[in-house]
Amino acid sequence: MAMEAAIVATMPAFQHLKRITFTPPYLLKLQKLQRFHSLASLSPNFTQEDPQRQRLEQEQQNQLTNNNTTSRSSSSTSYFPKRGQTLELVCESLAFKGKGVCKVAETGFVAMCDRALPGERFIGRVTRRKGSYAEVTKVETITPHWDLVDAPCEYAPYCGGCKTQNLSYESQLRAKEQQVRELTIHVGKFSDKVPEFCSIMKPIVPCDIQFHYRNKMEFSFGSKKWLPKELLGEKQVGNEKYALGLHAPGFFDKVLNVDKCLLQSEPANMVLAAIQDCWRDSQFGLTPYDVHSHTGFLKHLMLRTGRNVETGLLELMVNFVTSSYKPELLEPLVEKISAIPEVVSIMNNVNTSVGNTSVGEEEYTLYGKSTITEILRGLTFQISANSFFQTNTRQACEAEVLYKLIEDCAGLRGDGSQIVLDLFCGTGTIGLTLARRAKHVYGYEVVPQAISDAHRNAKLNRISNATFVQGDLNKIDESFGNNFPKPDIVISDPNRPGMHMKLIKFLIKLKAPRIVYVSCNPATCARDLDYLCHGVVCEREKYRRMLKLKSLQPVDMFPHTPHIECICLLELSDPCS
Numbered sequence: 001m002a003m004e005a006a007i008v009a010t011m012p013a014f015q016h017l018k019r020i021t022f023t024p025p026y027l028l029k030l031q032k033l034q035r036f037h038s039l040a041s042l043s044p045n046f047t048q049e050d051p052q053r054q055r056l057e058q059e060q061q062n063q064l065t066n067n068n069t070t071s072r073s074s075s076s077t078s079y080f081p082k083r084g085q086t087l088e089l090v091c092e093s094l095a096f097k098g099k100g101v102c103k104v105a106e107t108g109f110v111a112m113c114d115r116a117l118p119g120e121r122f123i124g125r126v127t128r129r130k131g132s133y134a135e136v137t138k139v140e141t142i143t144p145h146w147d148l149v150d151a152p153c154e155y156a157p158y159c160g161g162c163k164t165q166n167l168s169y170e171s172q173l174r175a176k177e178q179q180v181r182e183l184t185i186h187v188g189k190f191s192d193k194v195p196e197f198c199s200i201m202k203p204i205v206p207c208d209i210q211f212h213y214r215n216k217m218e219f220s221f222g223s224k225k226w227l228p229k230e231l232l233g234e235k236q237v238g239n240e241k242y243a244l245g246l247h248a249p250g251f252f253d254k255v256l257n258v259d260k261c262l263l264q265s266e267p268a269n270m271v272l273a274a275i276q277d278c279w280r281d282s283q284f285g286l287t288p289y290d291v292h293s294h295t296g297f298l299k300h301l302m303l304r305t306g307r308n309v310e311t312g313l314l315e316l317m318v319n320f321v322t323s324s325y326k327p328e329l330l331e332p333l334v335e336k337i338s339a340i341p342e343v344v345s346i347m348n349n350v351n352t353s354v355g356n357t358s359v360g361e362e363e364y365t366l367y368g369k370s371t372i373t374e375i376l377r378g379l380t381f382q383i384s385a386n387s388f389f390q391t392n393t394r395q396a397c398e399a400e401v402l403y404k405l406i407e408d409c410a411g412l413r414g415d416g417s418q419i420v421l422d423l424f425c426g427t428g429t430i431g432l433t434l435a436r437r438a439k440h441v442y443g444y445e446v447v448p449q450a451i452s453d454a455h456r457n458a459k460l461n462r463i464s465n466a467t468f469v470q471g472d473l474n475k476i477d478e479s480f481g482n483n484f485p486k487p488d489i490v491i492s493d494p495n496r497p498g499m500h501m502k503l504i505k506f507l508i509k510l511k512a513p514r515i516v517y518v519s520c521n522p523a524t525c526a527r528d529l530d531y532l533c534h535g536v537v538c539e540r541e542k543y544r545r546m547l548k549l550k551s552l553q554p555v556d557m558f559p560h561t562p563h564i565e566c567i568c569l570l571e572l573s574d575p576c577s
């Protein structure tokens with residue numbers, strides 16, 4: 001096995017990649033016409049040349065175009081509004097990243113608009129052409145969307161996090177379910193005309209609490225405060241233009257200052273308020289990092305909430321990401337926040353790069369311990385600053401919805417005879433919860449800290465039948481698989497870009513009886529399901545269909561945001577092959 005210790009997951013280009021399935025001539029024509037236009041980037045991790053991304057973008061574009069042409073007159077094909085033109089639009093549904101899919105009433109012309117919600121009639125201004133549709137910004141609402149509710153958060157109209165807070169929760173769920181269904185049909189190429197489709201597509205599982213569910217929030221320090229239009233004329237002097245909060249949508253260099261976030265825990269809000277109260281005080285000499293001049297000290301503030309295993313009470317990790325190691329500068333902040341009883345850990349990640357990442361090259365403990373704990377399906381997990389842990393405590397840990405569904409899909413017999421391969425294992429949460437019923441679990445993950453956490457978590461829970469290996473699953477070679485026995489069950493839980501073609505090829509060739517694909521991006525999920533279930537041709541080799549989609553279960557892990565989690569069960573179509 002040649003797994004490299006590279007930390008950065010990249011998506012190298014694939015030459016020779018094409019689908020086995022037949023493309024009808026009208027689509028080929030359409031694709032030719034649209035070759036130079038592409039849909040909004042799905043993920044910053046994709047490179048421009050990546051055929052996997054290009055194909056997904058093309059499919060999504062076709063999806064929009066196809067849906068569009070079936071419900072409108074032919075006049076729209078020649079119609080294209082100019083940049084800057086205003087249009088009266090009606091939003092019909094929500095698409096990827098929560099953008100509203102909107103139409104011009106007379107022509108059926110499609111425009112995508114951020115923050116447009118289903119049912120809303122509005123005036124939009126064309127900002128750019130994207131293939132066969134336009135991107136617009138909202139100028140004025142004529143009639144509001146259906147199922148309008150008051151957004152409890154004062155920042156909701158501006159903040160990029162909660163885009164649908166003023167849409168009733170039932171409507172949010174409907175929109176998410178519809179989006180998963182559409183992507184599965186149009187990108188995943190699964191027919192909704194076959195009788196089994198209804199039993200495959202499960203209704204979305206709601207989250208029974210819609211606020212204070214996030215156990216991790218990352219805020220940015222910025223040298224330019226983002227202001228709403230009505231306050232733009234106000235003069236800001238000295239440190240008043242500094243901000244700590246969330247990036248305003250579309251502005252990498254402007255930060256919306258926030259004093260609290262309704263998605264995080266109350267103690268996390270206390271910490272945020274305490275820092276807001278003093279960090280601009282000129283006597284401390286603290287400066288936010290400026291993304292243009294690359295000067296300044298404070299980059300990010302990460303707040304993680306866990307639970308004390310003995311008492312069940314909340315415990316908090318505060319992580320300052322700075323551009324250099326100067327602990328004396330952080331001392332006044334450390335003194336203030338360590339007085340909050342829930343704060344058990346204050347960390348400092350030092351990141352000297354000019355990039356925006358919050359993972360430091362060096363990590364220091366400024367106060368207390370270097371990890372916090374959480375309880376999940378009866379096991380204790382220690383989580384360090386940079387390790388992944390499911391962000392919705394309620395759905396993952398308290399109500400145990402997500403992990404119970406994964407366990408049910410894995411369907412382990414429980415006689416201790418089966419091998420589990422846990423791809424993208426993070427701190428080992430899925431693998432360790434399954435280890436109790438398995439013979440052995442093999443986990444793979446790129447972040448070294450997460451692998452140390454996984455080892456520590458196995459030990460902590462007295463689990464000895466689990467092996468965790470650090471490596472980049474985007475860079476596997478032919479020898480991957482030689483170091484573990486053939487698995488009976490594969491769990492794959494990648495982050496938003498989905499699986500690399502190398503891994504997809506490996507999984508098709510592996511012929512494991514069961515794959516549980518856990519995804520936080522229904523677009524890349526649909527693409528990967530298509531590859532796994534319908535086959536691909538890659539580097540002139542054919543990888544034929546081997547797997548059958550048995551169930552697809554959306555779970556709402558992120559109320560008020562556009563994100564959707566899905567658990568998919570795939571089984572070998574012919575176990576004897």
Ligand SMILES: C[S@@+](CC[C@H](N)C(=O)[O-])C[C@H]1O[C@@H](n2cnc3c(N)ncnc32)[C@H](O)[C@@H]1O
Binds near residue numbers: 390423
């Ligand atoms: C969605 S998380 C899932 C973690 C874990 N399964 C859980 O439920 O806690 C995705 C994980 O994949 C890891 N990852 C991302 N890219 C990777 C790559 N190229 N190779 C291996 N692991 C990767 C991330 O560090 C992260 O821990």
